[in-house]
Amino acid sequence: MRLEDARVSIVGLGLIGGSLALGLRERCSRLVGIDSSRAARLWAAERAGLDEVTADLADGLSGCDLALLAVPVNSILKILERLGHDLPSPRFVLDVGSTKRRIVESMNRLPQGIHAVAGHPLGGKETSGPSGAEAALFRGRLFALVPTERTSPEAMDLSQQVVAALGAESWITDAVDHDRRVACTGQLPFVLAVSLMAVGARRAGTDNGLWDAAASGFLGTSRLAASGVPMMRDILLTNREQVLEAVRDAKDWLGDFADRLANQDVVWIETQLSEQRNLRRSLVAPPATIERAHENHDLWPGA
């Protein structure tokens, strides 16, 4: 099926669902938005140019070819259980939840005739709600597509058309690899950001001016702590084992670091700082030559 001929219903018009709505309008034959929040429906009606906006899940899904599920992971799981029972049976289903194992297991139990792919557009923003939605939110990004026992070739093809329409790049993978990887690249950064805020909050209790000293470095590192709570709670709980492993790795590294700093182990500290600096810089465009040249400018000669 061609995306441009498909009637698409988006369940959930938050940051992600709202961005899907903006990115897919005029790319499919009919676009319906479904959200229980009046503010989100208002936004969608005024700003997203959808063909229809409703609070009723059954109404919004009826007659659609493709259901895009863009609510927190536990809500996706609950909706999947109801498809083909007290909710309609869309021919195609694609979700955009950030953890995939539990969703794949649930999709495997869908009634025959519902063709489902588990998806996840990597990246996002630390805001929640549709006011931060952008048509280009997924542009240039990886979009994980995980086949399930209900994934037909046609379902995968349609999902890839959605990915392409959003300007993203398909990454076909399995749930275990996906969940292990995002525990490190997606959930650990969030947990570290929250830990930074928690440490700051405790100190701010006895130091009124603490936040005055929070400059760009602090704000950038803690940015993800502003993420939506229901979304992140569901992600952490549905990827518990992998998140635990990543968080414990970070905790152990911080313990090592504290021991080395307490013992003034300058060689270990310099080695770690250099390795991670080089690695971090390699993840973006390489710095100009003059910066590299300056890199070794350390102690003042003779000083």
Next chain:
Amino acid sequence: MRLEDARVSIVGLGLIGGSLALGLRERCSRLVGIDSSRAARLWAAERAGLDEVTADLADGLSGCDLALLAVPVNSILKILERLGHDLPSPRFVLDVGSTKRRIVESMNRLPQGIHAVAGHPLGGKETSGPSGAEAALFRGRLFALVPTERTSPEAMDLSQQVVAALGAESWITDAVDHDRRVACTGQLPFVLAVSLMAVGARRAGTDNGLWDAAASGFLGTSRLAASGVPMMRDILLTNREQVLEAVRDAKDWLGDFADRLANQDVVWIETQLSEQRNLRRSLVAPPATIERAHENHDLWPGA
């Protein structure tokens, strides 16, 4: 003394010293740059429009009214020991190192007649070297000024003129408060960023594609790990006790978090996530009403 009448020498033309040079040109009567790195001197000669650029510390400091020390903290300490001995005695000295206790102790031992203030412009960038320098790097930021036993009223006044010329705001404080505060707002974010890279690096060893999944959230949280190593090493070592306390607080919080997640303590997790989200959002402009309204959009009603 008025800044516009002062002959100013900047020791170190890295990111911070280069930005001081750009911010102060045409604000003082003569501006000299000193750096042991040829690349940095080349940058200064071509881009910063200084009156003189030299690799020779004694030459560059001779005849100046105000010496601005913008090298890593341990290099500042070594230069302070030499002022008035085998280096000239500038009438005024202001440093811009990120930790203040050791520098204040060293300034207290300066020869009488050298009027010194310990300073620290909060914030910066994760690059090193002058190619990232900006005249506006300090604009709108706090600039800590710590009085020492060598701080005359005239020295404090001249330092405040420097701060004003850079568009920053003076924050007069003492070394203990300053160092405790920046351990939490400056050094802990750096250490957490490095820990994130270290955990990722270990996993990337057995997962080739890991970095493909590193999107904006990971990149933002790990950004500070790209900071210059000599600068950060000196900061950590000269603020060891305060950094240790902050890092151990974060490690303990991560341990608590792991225990609560392992036990699926949803209430604790939701409470922490909500508190830190609210706090983090309060540190920037408040979000639009529609985001707040959407905040409580959690589980699909009935789903």
